[in-house]
Amino acid sequence: DxxxxxxxxxDCAEGRAANLPCNHSTISGxxxxxxxxxxxxxxxxxxxxxxxxxxxxxxxxxIITEDRKSSTLILPHATLRDTAVYYCIVRVPNTGxxxxxxxxxxxxxxx
Amino acid sequence: DxxxxxxxxxxxKRTGEKVFLECVQDMDHENMFWYRQDPGLxxxxxxxxxxxxxxxxxDIPEGYSVSREKKERFSLILESASTNQTSMYLCASxxxxxxxxxxxxxxxxxxxx
Numbered sequence: 420d421x422x423x424x425x426x427x428x429x430d431c432a433e434g435r436a437a438n439l440p441c442n443h444s445t446i447s448g449x450x451x452x453x454x455x456x457x458x459x460x461x462x463x464x465x466x467x468x469x470x471x472x473x474x475x476x477x478x479x480x481x482i483i484t485e486d487r488k489s490s491t492l493i494l495p496h497a498t499l500r501d502t503a504v505y506y507c508i509v510r511v512p513n514t515g516x517x518x519x520x521x522x523x524x525x526x527x528x529x530x
Numbered sequence: 531d532x533x534x535x536x537x538x539x540x541x542x543k544r545t546g547e548k549v550f551l552e553c554v555q556d557m558d559h560e561n562m563f564w565y566r567q568d569p570g571l572x573x574x575x576x577x578x579x580x581x582x583x584x585x586x587x588x589d590i591p592e593g594y595s596v597s598r599e600k601k602e603r604f605s606l607i608l609e610s611a612s613t614n615q616t617s618m619y620l621c622a623s624x625x626x627x628x629x630x631x632x633x634x635x636x637x638x639x640x641x642x643x
Contacts, residue, residue: 453630462534462620462634463573506572517588520573
């Protein structure tokens, strides 16, 4: 089973970079890693995804290790509005479009 | 902006009742999904649909059924609600090719007493 493991919670000072790690050691070679976040009382929101190269968009950067067993989501300048649960997600093998969401990392940005 | 709406934010039903949760998306998306979210368990997929009248079971389909008669609408049905179905229910939609970028509704918190 391709699953992910993440720290349960993290704190980050406002304005600093938030680095959220994820372990996905059983991911297969052609499977992407996806990141979502869920702000309190809202539905999850897509952030970014990657295969093996580092990716960046307007929300975050994604660094994937060369062996693809882990990745780190980076929010370069965290704001209070980035306080949320962050999910590192892989697709469940042989299921087409089914994600394994896991329980995520609760990030608190501190003023 | 993609908008996914769910019929209710909060719902209270009695054990044994038939419950309908409605989800509507306005972006002509092919895929629609129903999840439930429980503390300590994260989000789990109940059913998804990749086209009108098509459905696929997710991780936890037992006790649920779905209906997709129109492209924009995906309904989750609890035939006979039970207390262990008390949960937050989230609907999502995505395009056929960009299935990984799912747009979620605000959720329905269902309590079965």
